[in-house]
Amino acid sequence: MTQASASPANVPQLDYLTSCALPTPWAQFTLHAFVEHATGKEHLAMVLGDVSNGEPVLARVHSECLTGDVLFSQRCDCGAQLEGALKKIAAEGRGVLLYLRQEGRGIGLVNKMRAYRLQEAGADTVEANLQLGFHADARNYELVQPMLRQFGISELKLMTNNPRKIDALTRLGFNVSERVPLLVNRNSFNNNYLNTKEAKLGHMMRPAETVAEDGEL
Numbered sequence: 749m750t751q752a753s754a755s756p757a758n759v760p761q762l763d764y765l766t767s768c769a770l771p772t773p774w775a776q777f778t779l780h781a782f783v784e785h786a787t788g789k790e791h792l793a794m795v796l797g798d799v800s801n802g803e804p805v806l807a808r809v810h811s812e813c814l815t816g817d818v819l820f821s822q823r824c825d826c827g828a829q830l831e832g833a834l835k836k837i838a839a840e841g842r843g844v845l846l847y848l849r850q851e852g853r854g855i856g857l858v859n860k861m862r863a864y865r866l867q868e869a870g871a872d873t874v875e876a877n878l879q880l881g882f883h884a885d886a887r888n889y890e891l892v893q894p895m896l897r898q899f900g901i902s903e904l905k906l907m908t909n910n911p912r913k914i915d916a917l918t919r920l921g922f923n924v925s926e927r928v929p930l931l932v933n934r935n936s937f938n939n940n941y942l943n944t945k946e947a948k949l950g951h952m953m954r955p956a957e958t959v960a961e962d963g964e965l
């Protein structure tokens with residue numbers, strides 16, 4: 749198991765709470781709940797199969813997007829990524845999806861709506877966040893460490909288009925042995941948004957790119 753590089757003092761403290769069966773259209777997952785001490789936020793993990801046997805685990809670290817995940821918004825690709833990731837895990841019969849409650853790349857639902865209004869006035873998704881006084885991407889992945897450790901997971905086949913997420917998990921001590929692209933639901937409403945994520949946030953929006961064995965890009 750890879751040694752974590754972050755010191756314990758820097759790791760947000762979570763409590764593991766409970767679990768239950770969660771049948772979905774694609775597989776019956778086990779849903780696990782955690783609570784973050786500092787914020788009281790309840791974070792979730794959906795687990796399928798035996799993920800603690802040391803083999804690399806197909807994984808998605810998904811940040812909450814209420815508008816995309818629940819309200820069918822076509823402004824982003826979050827809902828389609830969530831569904832696509834669960835389908836891939838179901839097809840493999842083994843994997844984990846972490847559902848982190850950091851809405852709107854970490855700025856919250858209402859501020860995300862304010863950013864959408866700025867985008868309607870011509871800003872792109874990065875400019876809008878900066879105009880509101882936020883970072884372009886305020887997400888924090890340190891919670892992933894205690895959550896995946898709970899299940900004995902240290903090596904990931906990570907479903908993401910975001911190189912910053914791969915970097916963050918590698919710094920937390922996880923071995924990202926493979927990147928699995930999630931290229932879904934590009935449409936007329938989110939085309940500019942996805943292009944901005946590629947141009948300004950470095951997202952990998954083409955299918956052929958992969959990461960090397962050591963997780964370096």
Ligand SMILES: [Zn+2]
Pocket residue numbers: 813815816817824825826827
């Ligand atoms: Zn979204």
